[in-house]
Amino acid sequence: MSVFSSVLNSDAVTAVLVIPIVAAALLALLPGYRMPARLNVFASLLTFLAALSLFVTGQPAPGQYLLVDDLNIAFIVLNAFVGFTTSIFSASYIAHELEIGRLTPANLRFYHAMYQIMMFGMNLAFVSNNIGLMWVAVELATLTTVLMVGLYRTHEALEAAWKYFILGSVGIAFALFGTILVYLAAQPVVGEGYDAMVWTILIEHAAAFDPALLNVAFVFLLLGYGTKVGLAPLHAWLPDAHAEGPTPISAVLSGLLLNVALYAVLRFKMLLSANPDALAPGPLMMTMGLVSLIFAAFMLYRRRDIKRLFAYSSIEHMGIIVFAFGLGGPIANFAGLLHMVMHSLTKSAIFFAVGHIAQIKGTQRLSAIRGLTETHPGLGWGLVTGVVAIAGLPPAGIFMSEFLIVSSAFAKQPLLAIPLVFGLLIAFGALLLRLTGAAFGQPRGSVMPADASYIPMYAHLALVLIAGVYLPSPLVAWFQHIANLLR
Amino acid sequence: MSGPVLDIAHMLAGGLVLVSMMMLYQDRLYALLNVFALHSLILTLSVAWQAFVQDAPHLYVTAAIALLFKAIVIPVVLHRMIRQLGIHREIETVVGIGLTMLAGIGLVALATAVMLRVTPQADPLAREDLAFALSVLLLGLLIMVTRRNAVSQVVGFMSLENGLVLAATGAKGMPLVVEISVAFSILIAFIVIGVFLFRIRERFDTVDVRALDDFKGRRRK
Numbered sequence: 001m002s003v004f005s006s007v008l009n010s011d012a013v014t015a016v017l018v019i020p021i022v023a024a025a026l027l028a029l030l031p032g033y034r035m036p037a038r039l040n041v042f043a044s045l046l047t048f049l050a051a052l053s054l055f056v057t058g059q060p061a062p063g064q065y066l067l068v069d070d071l072n073i074a075f076i077v078l079n080a081f082v083g084f085t086t087s088i089f090s091a092s093y094i095a096h097e098l099e100i101g102r103l104t105p106a107n108l109r110f111y112h113a114m115y116q117i118m119m120f121g122m123n124l125a126f127v128s129n130n131i132g133l134m135w136v137a138v139e140l141a142t143l144t145t146v147l148m149v150g151l152y153r154t155h156e157a158l159e160a161a162w163k164y165f166i167l168g169s170v171g172i173a174f175a176l177f178g179t180i181l182v183y184l185a186a187q188p189v190v191g192e193g194y195d196a197m198v199w200t201i202l203i204e205h206a207a208a209f210d211p212a213l214l215n216v217a218f219v220f221l222l223l224g225y226g227t228k229v230g231l232a233p234l235h236a237w238l239p240d241a242h243a244e245g246p247t248p249i250s251a252v253l254s255g256l257l258l259n260v261a262l263y264a265v266l267r268f269k270m271l272l273s274a275n276p277d278a279l280a281p282g283p284l285m286m287t288m289g290l291v292s293l294i295f296a297a298f299m300l301y302r303r304r305d306i307k308r309l310f311a312y313s314s315i316e317h318m319g320i321i322v323f324a325f326g327l328g329g330p331i332a333n334f335a336g337l338l339h340m341v342m343h344s345l346t347k348s349a350i351f352f353a354v355g356h357i358a359q360i361k362g363t364q365r366l367s368a369i370r371g372l373t374e375t376h377p378g379l380g381w382g383l384v385t386g387v388v389a390i391a392g393l394p395p396a397g398i399f400m401s402e403f404l405i406v407s408s409a410f411a412k413q414p415l416l417a418i419p420l421v422f423g424l425l426i427a428f429g430a431l432l433l434r435l436t437g438a439a440f441g442q443p444r445g446s447v448m449p450a451d452a453s454y455i456p457m458y459a460h461l462a463l464v465l466i467a468g469v470y471l472p473s474p475l476v477a478w479f480q481h482i483a484n485l486l487r
Numbered sequence: 488m489s490g491p492v493l494d495i496a497h498m499l500a501g502g503l504v505l506v507s508m509m510m511l512y513q514d515r516l517y518a519l520l521n522v523f524a525l526h527s528l529i530l531t532l533s534v535a536w537q538a539f540v541q542d543a544p545h546l547y548v549t550a551a552i553a554l555l556f557k558a559i560v561i562p563v564v565l566h567r568m569i570r571q572l573g574i575h576r577e578i579e580t581v582v583g584i585g586l587t588m589l590a591g592i593g594l595v596a597l598a599t600a601v602m603l604r605v606t607p608q609a610d611p612l613a614r615e616d617l618a619f620a621l622s623v624l625l626l627g628l629l630i631m632v633t634r635r636n637a638v639s640q641v642v643g644f645m646s647l648e649n650g651l652v653l654a655a656t657g658a659k660g661m662p663l664v665v666e667i668s669v670a671f672s673i674l675i676a677f678i679v680i681g682v683f684l685f686r687i688r689e690r691f692d693t694v695d696v697r698a699l700d701d702f703k704g705r706r707r708k
Binding site: 132162166169170173176177180181183184187188192193194196197210212213215216 | 604617621655
């Protein structure tokens with residue numbers, strides 16, 4: 001256990017970054033699958049513990065490259081937790097894929113190394129204090145997922161990866177252009193060089209920046225990072241990437257990568273809010289959020305593929321979250337944060353269930369999946385709980401956050417609250433309709449016993465249910481504090 | 488800043504926009520690659536000029552990478568690949584050339600109108616450079632949208648990257664990003680060439696992305 005304690009004692013921020021990189025190097029070299037899968041879980045656990053220790057070690061002073069504040073601790077801990085549970089799910093998922101020959105050991109070596117590099121990229125994006133470094137980190141995480149989406153090398157997987165790459169590169173370009181514009185806005189005030197890209201310095205001086213330049217920069221940044229959040233006009237890569245890649249990747253895409261891009265948008269939104277003359281970022285975000293919500297809600301009805309169904313549900317929920325942050329104010333921000341955490345937990349739990357279900361049935365077609373609660377009660381009831389939670393029924397945590405968002409929308413923008421509620425109800429109907437088909441009725445398809453790992457799924461669902469009934473007051477106070485930071 | 492300095496910088500950046508427009512109407516892969524090499528060559532000159540004007544020696548590195556990698560290595564490699572795959576036939580564009588050119592002119596006008604309006608206080612060198620850079624970026628997007636062929640989409644993306652490098656070098660004293668964005672364009676080029684093209688070839692015997700569209704899995708959606 002000496003490694004363990006030395007990791008805790010050393011700088012926690014460095015540990016969060018170094019562990020995945022070292023693990024990636026090891027995993028790229030190790031043959032076989034049992035050992036690497038375990039190492040993958042172990043490294044993810046270590047990263048999670050390092051992330052938790054950020055609470056204990058306190059926050060180091062922001063440097064030129066790295067920053068730890070209350071906002072990003074929340075993201076890092078969530079990221080590391082879901083990364084850890086997904087690695088457990090991944091181990092059992094991968095074993096089955098190897099058995100039926102969809103993946104080869106060589107694929108797996110690549111897959112595990114990429115998994116850790118992706119975790120590194122996401123953690124780096126969260127802790128970076130430099131907007132250029134943040135851009136690089138988001139791109140690194142995106143590129144690794146592009147490669148993993150294409151892992152199966154089928155027609156569909158290649159097409160999905162290509163589409164993801166092309167649309168992602170449009171996002172890459174827009175986000176970098178926006179970043180350059182922010183630098184140009186900062187340069188006359190802060191001076192040339194590194195300082196004009198350091199976020200903590202930027203936010204201090206943001207009031208003196210040229211507002212027109214900031215406005216244009218934000219539009220590019222919102223479009224660029226918004227592509228990766230999966231907002232409506234730029235979402236086309238998301239359902240394909242979710243449906244055709246390995247399911248553990250669908251889980252981290254929905255649960256984590258979308259949050260990374262959202263985090264970038266939030267950072268720049270704070271910058272814009274700090275400048276009194278700049279355009280208010282709220283209405284732009286609210287519009288994109290609402291359009292995504294309503295569009296995805298209608299698309300849910302026509303899905304025939306179970307993974308595509310939940311991919312559209314991710315677009316819907318990202319829309320709700322972006323709407324909440326666009327609305328602003330302490331309550332809406334609080335609800336947005338809560339919704340983000342709940343969505344990450346619930347959606348990845350659903351993908352854990354879906355991954356095993358698709359393996360048992362040998363297909364992702366919804367019409368081939370019937371009566372799961374009868375044949376596979378463990379998975380079936382897990383799916384039921386997950387979908388009921390994601391649809392926004394009480395007592396799950398998502399009900400609470402959606403309730404807060406709707407009520408604060410009624411208080412601030414009653415006209416916008418109507419399409420919001422409309423979208424929520426449409427999505428609710430679609431999800432329950434699909435759920436009753438899959439979970440109940442006459443069983444159809446293969447009934448072979450599931451060799452599933454239930455712990456990650458039920459751990460997530462338990463957290464979501466508990467959060468809906470009882471939120472510990474320190475957590476509430478902490479979220480409120482972050483909500484006030486966001487303004 | 489004196490007149491000739493600005494003039495040369497603008498001439499080079501404007502030249503980049505012109506070459507981007509030339510890419511729009513290339514209907515053969517070899518020709519498209521040659522124009523892309525020219526594009527990268529002009530970018531090299533532009534970056535080198537900025538390095539000289541701003542007295543920023545690290546930009547010479549960027550210029551050297553642009554010259555070696557984008558103007559020489561990538562076009563040569565793609566040339567060989569096209570010959571080996573035997574796909575040097577015509578490029579099927581989605582829209583007609585006339586319409587594409589009109590759209591290109593519109594995008595350049597839009598870029599200029601937006602960037603010049605929001606940057607009245609900025610350094611004049613950066614100001615017009617940004618307008619040109621945004622034009623190159625949007626034209627790169629247009630190339631990607633109007634082509635069906637995977638190779639020409641990659642070329643469109645790399646020309647878009649050239650626009651970003653132009654913007655980053657035009658912003659005086661911008662740290663970090665120049666080197667990293669160049670490193671990224673190399674990485675992306677590797678990924679695209681190495682992974683995608685070979686895998687697409689492996690499966691389809693063609694690099695025409697439309698072949699992928701046929702397998703779109705409509706039945707499964």
